[in-house]
Amino acid sequence: MTGTEINRPKSCEGDQVDPVRVALAGLDARDAAEALTRGVNDILNVTPRMPTRLHLRVGRASVELEWPELGEVPELARVPLGAPEFAEERLEILAPLVGVYYVAPEPGAMPFVSVGDDVEPGQQVAIIEAMKLMNPILAEDHATITEILVDDAESVEYGQPLIVLEPRARP
């Protein structure tokens, strides 16, 4: 949907002393990110439709927005963004094939993941066995596991939800 590019304020740019940069120098990256997120929210609250691209910059304060051509994309329902709402977004890992779901690399071993674990893209979260081939199931996002929907050794079909996750901000 929207992508926000968060740039760290650069320490020197141009010859003149920029008062904004002086003020920003006191902020750490986390505060700057929060300021930007608030900025994004403020902008989205007054725009008529969801933009396809949004670029903010704090040093020399630039804002760029892009919308789809009229009629190109149906109008999207406004989705409020922001830190607390972010947490309600739900991600699911779906079974990419028919087979038997396994939570651990071998019987009795520690499970790959449990509820509450943080996962990274590419991290193995389960196995689906199809025709004696062990197919690793990998996480695709930086996220926290909130629910595991399938029991060990249960058979699953294509497209079946396996694990529910909650996205985390990228480190």
Added chain:
Amino acid sequence: MTTGAADPPFHTVLVANRGEIALRVVRTCREMGIRTVVAHSTVDRDSAAVLAADERVQIGPGPAKRSYLYPPAIIEAARRTGAQAIHPGYGFLSEDPDFAEICARNGLVFVGPRPEVIARLGDKAQARRLVAETGTPVLPGSGDPVSSPDEIRAVAAEIGLPLIIKAVAGGGGRGMSVVHRPEDLLPAFRSASSTAAAVFGDARVYIERFLPAARHIEVQVLADEHGNVIELGERNCSVQRRLQKLLEESPAVGLPPGVAERLREASVTAARALDYTGAGTFEFVVSAETAAFIEVNCRIQVEHPVTEMVTGIDLVREQLRIAAGLPLSISQRDVSPRGAAMECRINAEDPERDFAPCPGLLTEFVPPGGPFVRVDTHAYPGWRVPPDYDSLLAKVIVWAPDRDQALARMDRALAEFRIGGPGVRTTAGLLREVLADPVFRDGRYTTSLLAERERERAAGLPQLVPD
């Protein structure tokens, strides 16, 4: 569950197909007291076969490569549902010897011939040679696959033009190319070879003499594991558009005397020699001078209901019995074809856009009914014809005591059929033109009938319009 016959050959059968044939197989299973599982793609989750089945397993996304053509998903679906056998229908994995072998290794019965028989006959060049050895004539041709321009020039010089280039791994009319002029030979060879590689994963092609004014006649056989081989008469499948069948009938009319009998005998002899088991079809081309074998289809065919209507024998039922190791429930003496039957294929294709498939929503779908009319279809009003698969919407099959009545009945049935939806066009109109065509009506038609009519139309000659 079901109130079927006592002692079904299997308790659970998985149907690894879609569309009308999946529903067709489910129906016979239901009658036999067999529990059915339909393996389906995401696109087919609301299909008629899925709704009719006792159980369903979603095996993959719309593209067939990842669902209906993906053996691991199908085997897993069979394992998790306790299926004992897999019915592959037609197309997809139905003639794939590797899949038949995978089934066997996983303790599942593949409803079809043994893997090695499918492999032998699936290599069309080898099948030609094997059948020729049983004394049945084959068309002059390359015998072995040809792989270089020099080879193809030599074969062409020997057998003459026109000739047809076919994929060794092909079938169903796909991957074929007819060459009429010497200068077209090499381009056609290259294009047939690359099409064969892309569609069948095997670039090898072979060459046969092409008979422009020939009939396409095929013989239905059934063979069990106890050495019983029977034939169930022939079908005339000469109404073809670009090598795709559109209308089939049994018995075949207009053949030189004795030819149909000879082809039926030759098919039984060849099936025995090839160690064939299951339902199969031996295909021949018949012209004024020759009757020659072209290929064997190791599966149930789209047009099988034509044979069922004249013989009263349920071919899917026999397939399942054979697969379970039971003897055929009929002997050759019990096969006495009666009357005339005909099938028309109603495809979702637009005649005005060169018969391009036209998927879309069916807002209206009212199949014909009445005496001796059978409609095999998976479509219903509100169903969306998916763009992912072939365009067959329905098969209309009629039976009558003689061919004239069958023609009248078929025309009546097609006129009754109401199919509508935004952008949805069908072959029904074209089929009614065929039924009215004098050359078709008197049985003199060959595989070039539709091509000739197209040429006449293009040249602005007067046309026949039904009604």
